[in-house]
Each structure stands twice: as C-alpha cells, then as structure tokens.
Amino acid sequence: MSSKDIIIEKIRILKLDQKPLPEIPDFEGATDLIQEFCISIVSNKGEILSAEELIKKLESGIYPSIFSTDLTFEHFSNQALPVDVHSFSKLDLAILNGQFAVAENGAIWLEDSDLRLRAIPFITEHLVIVVSRDSLVATMHQAYDRIGDKHSGFGLFIAGPSKTADIEQSLVIGAHGAKSLMVVLI
Amino acid sequence: MSHPQEAAEFLKDSAKSKWHDDTLWFIRDKRDKMSHTIPEWEELRELASSIKDNVLGNLADYLEEFERNASKNGIHVHWAKDAEEHNAIVLSILKKKDCTAIVKSKSILTEECHLNPFLEKNGVEVVDTDLGERIVQFLGQPPSHIVLPAIHLKKGEISELFHERLGTEKGNEDPYYLTQAARHHLREKFLAAKVAITGVNFGVAETGEFVVCTNEGNADMGVHLADTHIASMGIEKIIPKRTHLGVFLRLLARSATGQNITNYNSHFRSPESGKEIHIILVDNGRTAQLGRENFRDSLKCIRCGACMNTCPIYRRSGGFSYKSTVPGPIGSILSPGLDLQKHSSLPFASTLCGSCTDVCPVKINIHEQLYLWRQEITKAQGTSIKGLSMKFGNGIFKSPLSYNYSGKIMRMALKNLPKSLIYNPLNVWGKQRDLPPVPNESFKEWVKKNRP
Amino acid sequence: MSHKSKPHIALFIPCYVDQFYPNAAIATLEVLEKLGCQVTYPMDQTCCGQPMANAGFERDTVGTTKHFIETFAAYDYVVCPSGSCVLHVKEHSPTAPGLEKEQKALHDKIFEFTEFMTDILGIEKIEGSFPYRIGYHASCHGQRGLRLSSSSELNEKPFSKAKKLLENLEGLEWVELARTDECCGFGGTFAVSEEALSVQMGKDRLEDHISHQVEILIGGDMSCIMHLQGIALRQKQSIKFKHIAEILNEILK
Numbered sequence: 001m002s003s004k005d006i007i008i009e010k011i012r013i014l015k016l017d018q019k020p021l022p023e024i025p026d027f028e029g030a031t032d033l034i035q036e037f038c039i040s041i042v043s044n045k046g047e048i049l050s051a052e053e054l055i056k057k058l059e060s061g062i063y064p065s066i067f068s069t070d071l072t073f074e075h076f077s078n079q080a081l082p083v084d085v086h087s088f089s090k091l092d093l094a095i096l097n098g099q100f101a102v103a104e105n106g107a108i109w110l111e112d113s114d115l116r117l118r119a120i121p122f123i124t125e126h127l128v129i130v131v132s133r134d135s136l137v138a139t140m141h142q143a144y145d146r147i148g149d150k151h152s153g154f155g156l157f158i159a160g161p162s163k164t165a166d167i168e169q170s171l172v173i174g175a176h177g178a179k180s181l182m183v184v185l186i
Numbered sequence: 187m188s189h190p191q192e193a194a195e196f197l198k199d200s201a202k203s204k205w206h207d208d209t210l211w212f213i214r215d216k217r218d219k220m221s222h223t224i225p226e227w228e229e230l231r232e233l234a235s236s237i238k239d240n241v242l243g244n245l246a247d248y249l250e251e252f253e254r255n256a257s258k259n260g261i262h263v264h265w266a267k268d269a270e271e272h273n274a275i276v277l278s279i280l281k282k283k284d285c286t287a288i289v290k291s292k293s294i295l296t297e298e299c300h301l302n303p304f305l306e307k308n309g310v311e312v313v314d315t316d317l318g319e320r321i322v323q324f325l326g327q328p329p330s331h332i333v334l335p336a337i338h339l340k341k342g343e344i345s346e347l348f349h350e351r352l353g354t355e356k357g358n359e360d361p362y363y364l365t366q367a368a369r370h371h372l373r374e375k376f377l378a379a380k381v382a383i384t385g386v387n388f389g390v391a392e393t394g395e396f397v398v399c400t401n402e403g404n405a406d407m408g409v410h411l412a413d414t415h416i417a418s419m420g421i422e423k424i425i426p427k428r429t430h431l432g433v434f435l436r437l438l439a440r441s442a443t444g445q446n447i448t449n450y451n452s453h454f455r456s457p458e459s460g461k462e463i464h465i466i467l468v469d470n471g472r473t474a475q476l477g478r479e480n481f482r483d484s485l486k487c488i489r490c491g492a493c494m495n496t497c498p499i500y501r502r503s504g505g506f507s508y509k510s511t512v513p514g515p516i517g518s519i520l521s522p523g524l525d526l527q528k529h530s531s532l533p534f535a536s537t538l539c540g541s542c543t544d545v546c547p548v549k550i551n552i553h554e555q556l557y558l559w560r561q562e563i564t565k566a567q568g569t570s571i572k573g574l575s576m577k578f579g580n581g582i583f584k585s586p587l588s589y590n591y592s593g594k595i596m597r598m599a600l601k602n603l604p605k606s607l608i609y610n611p612l613n614v615w616g617k618q619r620d621l622p623p624v625p626n627e628s629f630k631e632w633v634k635k636n637r638p
Numbered sequence: 639m640s641h642k643s644k645p646h647i648a649l650f651i652p653c654y655v656d657q658f659y660p661n662a663a664i665a666t667l668e669v670l671e672k673l674g675c676q677v678t679y680p681m682d683q684t685c686c687g688q689p690m691a692n693a694g695f696e697r698d699t700v701g702t703t704k705h706f707i708e709t710f711a712a713y714d715y716v717v718c719p720s721g722s723c724v725l726h727v728k729e730h731s732p733t734a735p736g737l738e739k740e741q742k743a744l745h746d747k748i749f750e751f752t753e754f755m756t757d758i759l760g761i762e763k764i765e766g767s768f769p770y771r772i773g774y775h776a777s778c779h780g781q782r783g784l785r786l787s788s789s790s791e792l793n794e795k796p797f798s799k800a801k802k803l804l805e806n807l808e809g810l811e812w813v814e815l816a817r818t819d820e821c822c823g824f825g826g827t828f829a830v831s832e833e834a835l836s837v838q839m840g841k842d843r844l845e846d847h848i849s850h851q852v853e854i855l856i857g858g859d860m861s862c863i864m865h866l867q868g869i870a871l872r873q874k875q876s877i878k879f880k881h882i883a884e885i886l887n888e889i890l891k
Contacts, residue, residue: 003469004253004265007421010473011246018243021426022236024433027226040446086411089377104436105446118458119410122403122450140447141432149393149428153259153456157435159447162403166318166334168341169209170361175317176369176376177403177450194834207842211817218790227793496791498821498839499832535832537825537839538692540782544791557692557730564694614830618837619868622658629651629660633679637667 029138033103034185037136040106044160045173046181054128054184058093063126068095069116070130072186085117094124094178098158100135101183102143107159108183109143111152118154122162127178129158133185188531192507193499206338207501213334214495216444217545224436233433235549238486241424242476248391248424249467255394259456262464269299272468276301276383276416277308279464283414285381287311289372291398291405292319293385294332294489295418295468298511301383313375315404317368324351330505332512333442333491338504372404382408386419386465387488388434392427395455396465399438399448406452415457417465421472422485434488437547442490475523480558484519486548493542493552499535508532515542519555526566533559648713649679650748652686652720652860659860662881666719666751669883672890673759677717683709688726692826696732703731707740715758716748719883720859721780724750729783751883752799752858753786761803766889769809773852774800774882775843775866777859778821786858790818800858800882807889815846824865840869847877854878856885 001009030036038048049057051072058066058076067088068077073095082088096115098108108129112118121127137143147155162177173179187195197203221227241248253263266272272295280288288305290296290312302312302323314323318335322328324347329335336344341359348354354367384405388397396417398405409415425434439445457463476482494500494514505513510521510529518532533556542552615621627635647670651663663679670677686706687699706727710716718724728745755761776798780786787798804810823829823839830836844866847855855877857863867879 002265003267003271004467006267007265007467007469007473008246008249010469011249011476014477016243016245016476019236019239021240022233024233024429025226025229043446044449086377089373102447107447107451112458117410119407122407122410139432140436141429144429144432147428151455153458155453155455156406157447157451158449159451160449162401163449164317164365164402165443166316166321166336167344167361167364168339169212169334169337170341172362172365174369175365175402175404176315176372176407190832190834193832197834197838203838221793224793498823499835502835502838534694534828535835537778537821537823537828537836539778539821539825541778541789541791541819541821544782544789560692560694561696565697614833615868617833618872619840619865620871622864622867623871625658625660627660629656629663629679630681632660632664633667633681637679 024141027139027141029142030103033136033138034133036103036138037101037106040103041160041181041183044106045163045171046106046160046183049182049184051184051186054182063093065091066093066095067091067120067124069114070095070097072130081116085119085123088117088120088123091124093126093128094120095128095130096121098129098131100137100143100146101131102140102157103136103138104140105159107140107143107157109147109155109157111155113152115154115156121156121158122177124178126180126182127158127161128182128184130184130186189503189507189535190531192509193503193535196503196507202340203502203504205340206504209337210495210501213444214492214545217441217492217495220440220444220446224440230433230437231547231549234437234547235486237425237430237433238548241426242422242482242485245421245424245476248426249421251391252389252394252424253467255392256465257394259394260463261394261454261456262462264464264466266466266468266470268470272299272418272466272470273301273304275466277305277310279414279416280305280310280381283381285310285414287313287379288381288383289313289315289375289379289408289412290383291385291400291408292316292335293383293418294329294512295385295420296383297328298470299418299468313372313379315372315375315408316400316402317365320368320372321347328506328511330513331491331494332489338506376407376411379408379412381414381416382412383416383418384409386417386423387438388431389419389424389465390428390431391424393455395428395453397431398452398454399435399450401445401449403450406450410458413461415454415461415463417454417463419465419467421467421469422487438488438490441492441545441547471524475520478523481519481523481555483550484516484555486550487516487520488548490547492545492547496541496545498539498541499537503535508535515552515556516550519552519559522559522563526563530563530567533563644676645714647675647677647715647717648710649677650683650686650710650716650718650723651679652718652723653684654864655719655860658864659881662719662860662883665881665883665887666717669886669890670717673761675759678713680709686723686727687731688723689826691726691730696730700732700734704734704737706731707734707737707744710744710748711740714747715754716744717751717754718748719751719881720861721750721777721784721786722859722861724748725779725783750780750784750786750858752803753784756799756802763806764803764886764889766807767809768804768807768885768889771811771813771851771853772804773813773815773847773850773855774798774804775822775855775857775862776800776819777857777862778819780858781819800856803882803886804856813847813850813852815850817846820846822862822866824861826861829865836865837869840865841873844870844875844877848875852877854880856880856882858882
C-alpha cells in the first residue's frame with residue numbers, strides 16, 4: 001500500500017460528518033477606491049507616483065539599468081529580457097504592468113504574462129508597477145472574482161517593497177526583494 | 187525541565203522578560219487596531235471557521251482533487267506518512283538533481299520533521315533564508331515563534347552574531363545595516379542554489395495551486411532562481427476553492443502581524459518552462475489528531491501565531507519554554523497528540539483565560555481544548571499524589587460536615603500558627619504573596635447568627 | 639420580573655469566599671435583599687468542583703456535582719458572586735447520572751451576580767455617590783466565558799454589565815488601563831503549579847492599575863482579588879480591593 005493509500009484510508013475510515021460550505025457574502029469595502037488604495041500602498045511603505053514624476057526619476061539617471069515591459073516607459077528600458085534571469089542580478093529598476101489592484105490592502109495582481117520571468121520583481125533593486133485606476137477593486141473577495149478561473153502558471157499579489165522586522169521589531173525596508181515599490185496609476 | 191521550571195528561568199532576567207512581553211503585546215495591539223478597521227471581521231472569522239470545518243469533514247476528497255489538478259498542471263505530488271518519509275523524499279529529489287546546497291524559506295513543517303539536521307547529516311548545506319530563521323540557524327536554535335522566529339533576541343545579540351559570522355562592524359546594532367549585510371550574504375546563496383524549499387500557506391483543491399505568503403520575498407527569490415522547487419505541506423492546509431483565499435488572506439496577515447496583507451502572495455500552479463515543482467503532502471500525526479473528536483479542530487490552524495502574541499503566559503515565558511516545534515496555546519493542543527508524556531505540562535501552562543480563542547482567525551476553541559487535554563493527561567498518568575489529594579478534596583467537598591470541619595481548622599491554623607510555619611518554602615502560595623487576612627467568622631457562621 | 643409569587647433565590651458562595659471573604663458574601667446577600675428579593679443561603683452547600691476539574695479530574699467530581707444539584711434543586715434562581723464558579727457549573731461539571739433534568743434546569747437558572755442584576759432584575763442604573771478612581775477587574779471566566787463584558791480581542795460594540803451598575807455613581811472615575819482585560823494570573827491550581835508566572839502576571843496587572851492611579855480595584859471574582867491582594871500586601875502597596883457587591887451594598891440603603 002502506498003503512503004497515499006495509507007493516509008487516505010486513515011481519513012476515510014473515520015467517516016466524519018460533512019459540514020456544508022458557507023456562502024461568502026458580498027462585502028462592500030471602501031467607496032473611494034483610489035483614495036483607499038493610495039493609503040494602503042503608503043502604509044505598506046510603497047509610494048504613489050504620477051507618470052510625470054516617474055519620468056523625471058528615469059531621466060535623472062539614478063537607475064542605470066532599467067527593464068520595462070510597460071509601453072509608456074519602454075524607451076527608458078536599456079535591458080533585454082535575458083534567457084537566464086540570473087543575468088538580472090544587478091538590475092536597478094524593473095517597470096511592470098499590474099492587471100488590477102485591491103484597495104483594502106494595496107495588493108497588485110501580476111501573472112506570468114506580466115512578469116515575463118518570475119524572479120524579476122524580486123531580483124530587481126527597485127520596482128515600478130503601472131496599473132490602471134479603473135481596474136481597482138475594493139476587497140480580496142472581488143479580486144478573486146476578477147481573477148475567476150483564469151489559468152496562469154503563476155500569479156502574484158505584491159503589496160509593497162520587501163521588508164522585515166525580524167531585528168527587534170524594527171521595520172527595515174529592503175530585505176531580499178525589491179527595496180522600493182513605486183506605483184503609477186494611469 | 188518542565189514548563190514551570192523553564193518559565194521561572196525565563197523570568198529571572200526580569201528586564202529581558204518584560205521586554206519580550208511588551209514586544210509581543212505591541213503586536214497583539216496592532217492586530218486589534220487592524221481588525222477593528224474591518225466591520226465584518228467577526229463574520230470573516232466565522233466564514234473561515236466554517237470553511238475549515240467543511241475541509242476536515244471532506245479531507246480525503248479534497249486531497250485527491252488537489253493531487254489530480256496539481257498533477258495535470260505539471261506539479262509532482264508526493265505523499266509522506268511521517269517525518270522520516272518526508273525527509274527521505276526531499277533527499278531523494280536532491281540526489282536526483284545532484285544538489286548539495288539548498289535554500290529554504292520559512293516552513294514550520296520542515297522544523298517539525300527536523301529536516302535540516304537530516305539533510306546536513308547527508309551532506310547537504312541548508313541555508314534558511316528568512317532573516318529571523320537565518321539568525322536562529324546561526325545560533326543553532328530552533329525558532330521561538332512560528333511567525334517571528336528571532337523575537338527572543340535583542341539587536342545587540344544579533345549584531346554580535348553578524349560580526350562573527352558575516353564580518354559586520356563590531357557594535358553596529360543598526361537594524362538597517364544588519365539587514366543589508368544579510369541581504370548581500372543571502373543573495374549569493376539565492377543566486378547559487380539549484381533547489382529551493384518552501385512551506386505552503388494554502389493548497390487549493392479546485393485548481394491544484396498552492397500559495398506562499400512572505401514579507402521578505404525570500405521564498406520567491408529562492409524558487410524563481412532555482413531549477414527545482416520543493417514545497418512541504420501539511421495535509422490540513424488544504425482549502426476547497428480559489429475564492430476562499432479571499433477570506434483567508436484577509437485574515438492571515440492582520441491576525442499575525444497587524445498588516446493588511448503580506449508583501450508577497452505567490453500562487454504556484456505550474457512550473458516555469460524547463461523547471462520543476464514538487465509538493466510533499468505530509469501526515470505526521472495529522473490523521474491521528476483528525477480522529478480525536480475533542481481535538482480535531484486544532485487542525486483548522488493557519489499558523490498565524492496570534493494566539494502566541496495574545497497569551498500572557500507565552501509572552502512571559504518565551505517559545506523555548508514549551509519545548510515543542512509549535513509553542514504557545516496552539517502548540518499546547520497539538521503537541522500532546524504527538525507525545526503525551528513529553529508535553530504533559532503544556533496544557534497546564536495556562537490560566538484558561540480564553541484570549542487565544544478570541545483572536546484565532548479560524549475560531550479554534552483553544553482554551554477549551556487545553557481543559558480537555560488536562561482530563562486526558564491525568565487519566566493517562568493514573569493515580570498521582572496530586573490525583574490523590576484531588577480525590578481527597580472531593581471527599582471533603584461532598585459532605586458538608588467534613589468541609590466545615592476542615593475549613594474551621596484551616597482558618598484557626600492560619601490565625602494562630604506563627605508566620606514562619608505558614609510562609610515556609612513548601613507553601614508555594616506564600617513565596618511572593620501574602621495569604622488573605624483571616625476573618626473572625628466564616629460566612630456560614632455569620633448566616634447562622636444573622637439569618638436564622 | 640413578573641412572577642405570580644416572589645421567586646426564591648438561593649445564594650451560592652464559593653468555598654474560599656465563605657472562608658476568607660465573608661464580607662463579599664454578606665454584601666451579595668444584602669444587596670439582593672435590599673432590592674426586594676427573597677434570598678436563602680442553603681447551609682448544605684460545599685463546592686462546585688472547579689479546582690478539581692481544572693486540575694484534570696473532572697471525572698472525579700460527580701459526587702460533588704450531584705450534591706450541588708440537590709442543594710439548589712428547590713430554588714427558582716441561583717446567584718453567585720463569582721463568574722468562574724458559575725461558568726464551571728454550566729460548562730465543566732460532569733453529567734450527574736439520574737439527575738439530568740435537574741442539572742439542565744440548574745444550568746438555566748444559575749447566574750453570576752452582576753448579570754443577575756442587569757439581565758434578570760433589570761437594573762438600569764444605580765444612583766449614589768462614590769467619588770473614587772476605580773479600576774475594574776473582570777475575571778476571564780466571567781468576561782470571556784459568561785460574556786459579562788466585551789473583550790478587547792473581538793470587534794464588537796463595547797459593553798459591561800458591571801460598568802452599567804457603577805457608571806452612574808457620582809464622582810466615580812472609571813479608569814482605562816493600558817491592557818484592558820489581561821488575565822491576572824490566578825488560574826486556580828496555576829497559581830501554585832506555575833507560581834513564577836502567576837505572580838509576574840499579578841504584579842503586571844497591579845502595576846497597570848497603580849500606574850493609572852486607581853484607588854480601589856473592584857473585582858467580580860474574589861479569586862482574582864485574593865491573588866492580587868496577596869501580591870499587593872507583600873509589596874506593601876496601598877491600593878484597596880473590593881468585590882462589586884460590597885460597593886453596591888455601601889451605596890444601597
């Protein structure tokens with residue numbers, strides 16, 4: 001008997017009562033989605049930038065190597081998508097598109113098609129995500145409704161820059177992933 | 187040493203134990219503030235609890251559904267009946283990949299299975315990449331909290347450690363500086379690792395996907411840079427549908443750290459092209475707990491740690507005092523199921539205040555289960571001196587005559603015997619507390635006189 | 639309350655209150671009498687069995703439980719100035735074979751003192767003067783077990799049966815603590831089996847009250863009071879301790 005069979009049998013033999021699944025109500029969430037989203041991003045230690053503010057930063061040269069999948073900022077991109085993402089270990093800035101975002105907690109959803117290579121939002125030193133203000137939803141429930149049963153090999157909610165409070169509960173921004181998250185709402 | 191002895195030791199350093207208590211209370215307080223911003227908070231807890239009730243009643247079906255869907259999507263599914271088998275499966279994958287150095291993100295399950303020492307004995311270097319976990323790994327300690335592994339350490343201790351291990355400046359305690367040192371050190375490990383191990387926060391039966399939540403991004407750094415991702419999942423971590431993630435992700439981070447969401451919530455459905463994902467479904471005592479009617483609900487746990495943050499005993503005795511992989515209130519109802527003898531003092535390390543039950547996002551009746559474990563433990567112990575004196579107590583209390591007699595004697599003794607006899611070390615109450623001032627008459631005597 | 643004849647209330651007094659804190663029991667009795675209740679203290683009563691059950695010997699308290707049910711069977715209500723004892727009777731006493739009906743009836747008619755006042759007697763407010771800074775300590779079993787007041791952990795509208803009874807007293811200052819409802823550390827046999835922790839919790843609880851200039855620590859359960867008072871006396875702290883019934887008894891004439 002395989003371990004699977006042993007485990008399954010141990011469970012089935014108990015003949016436990018089956019309890020029904022509850023219905024999840026339509027919780028409303030905030031009414032001013034943009035305001036709520038911006039508050040969430042800032043409280044997660046991210047930043048909200050306008051497109052103009054981002055362009056100024058890009059033009060200033062503070063990010064020597066930039067990889068952008070977003071069309072608006074594509075001309076700032078000076079890195080091609082590598083075959084092996086290890087080549088991006090010194091990438092200064094990645095600019096990606098988010099599919100939609102959640103107002104209650106600032107979470108932005110990206111899938112394989114948005115990331116190109118899954119490691120990019122983590123390996124880059126700094127991260128910009130561009131997301132449409134019309135795509136905002138209020139709660140995580142609405143977020144999963146929106147994702148539906150779409151099939152992507154990988155999906156990710158990012159809500160802020162990499163952080164840790166493991167040293168005496170002092171919040172440090174920039175643990176292993178991107179040291180900053182800048183969000184541009186278009 | 188039993189829990190009371192460990193706790194007494196911990197409290198001897200009164201400054202440190204107060205700091206530990208204050209730090210964890212601060213996190214409990216953040217959790218309260220956050221939960222009060224969600225009007226439907228209590229409803230969410232009820233939903234999460236009901237979803238998990240449904241899971242436990244249909245566990246075999248959901249596990250099989252999960253395996254079918256995960257396999258269809260190209261994930262290799264393994265089953266391990268116990269810790270030994272889990273560890274053997276991990277090693278066999280590493281051997282196949284010819285890999286002798288791995289990175290691992292936080293997985294309490296792998297702690298439970300003692301994976302690290304097993305792999306190290308078999309020639310594999312394991313680097314724990316969660317900052318708190320790397321710190322305790324350097325110190326040769328287990329994590330003292332399931333979410334905040336290094337909560338028992340002050341920055342001075344970490345600074346000293348990093349100076350020794352990473353060559354940081356002696357005496358530099360700045361958390362940002364120390365974290366950057368860890369970032370550089372671990373980035374090298376991430377870039378080199380061909381295999382990365384993670385835990386699993388939720389496995390979704392409907393889609394065969396699994397979700398990993400971190401703030402640091404270390405789980406993702408590891409797996410997306412490696413070629414092979416091994417995920418270890420306890421069989422109780424299954425949830426039925428994708429939409430249920432909405433409920434659990436709204437509750438998890440808020441309960442654990444008072445954040446509205448963890449930074450990264452990665453949903454793994456298929457491997458990246460040319461790579462592999464393996465998931466190991468682990469029993470290791472979970473089916474046995476499922477069979478215990480009184481304690482089955484402990485399997486609803488989503489490992490948020492809120493019960494530890496709120497527990498006045500955990501805060502004042504520290505995770506190590508429990509001597510079990512999962513400490514605190516939830517640990518005290520899980521661990522006796524694994525080893526009743528070893529963990530017999532844990533259910534008594536509680537005043538049954540009930541705070542843990544009130545913060546649990548899946549409404550496990552933790553304090554009730556602590557009470558019920560006490561009944562099991564005394565049964566298993568058979569007659570003991572404590573048992574005898576309790577039986578004797580029942581003898582006194584059953585008959586009014588004997589109770590009145592002994593009560594009077596006790597009051598007389600307290601009034602007339604010299605203080606030294608009452609306050610001797612054998613009288614534990616009197617070590618740091620006075621006995622109550624002795625009244626002239628009992629209430630019964632007053633009633634006889636005043637309400638005949 | 640509207641009964642054809644006046645309901646007969648039995649007073650249930652925990653063993654240690656009978657022995658060490660008779661004033662709390664006298665106050666409970668006199669308050670109920672002053673409010674027009676017919677109250678009897680059945681002399682036969684002993685203990686509810688809580689210390690033994692919490693130590694893991696619930697199965698050995700059948701005799702105690704039977705005696706308890708029989709003692710209180712004839713009364714319409716049972717009132718007790720202790721939340722933890724009432725909770726024990728309702729939730730942790732073993733089934734008494736042969737007395738199942740009486741046991742169920744007991745569970746429906748037994749009340750802690752403050753909840754009896756607000757929920758059964760329907761007391762909306764109590765008037766009088768009590769010009770002191772008071773800190774209220776609800777026992778965990780009373781608060782989270784019997785839900786005598788809201789818990790800081792839950793997202794619920796704040797309420798407190800004890801506060802309802804005290805808040806209209808002139809001059810009374812209800813002090814807000816840093817940790818609203820942390821356990822005092824008594825916990826029954828815990829007080830002795832985990833003595834170091836128990837005392838530290840008690841010291842911290844006291845410090846919360848004292849640092850907020852509480853003059854009188856009022857409790858709903860003398861077990862908590864006994865523990866906190868024991869520490870305060872040893873540390874020579876001047877804070878006073880009273881059961882809520884004692885305060886109400888001073889106010890009501």
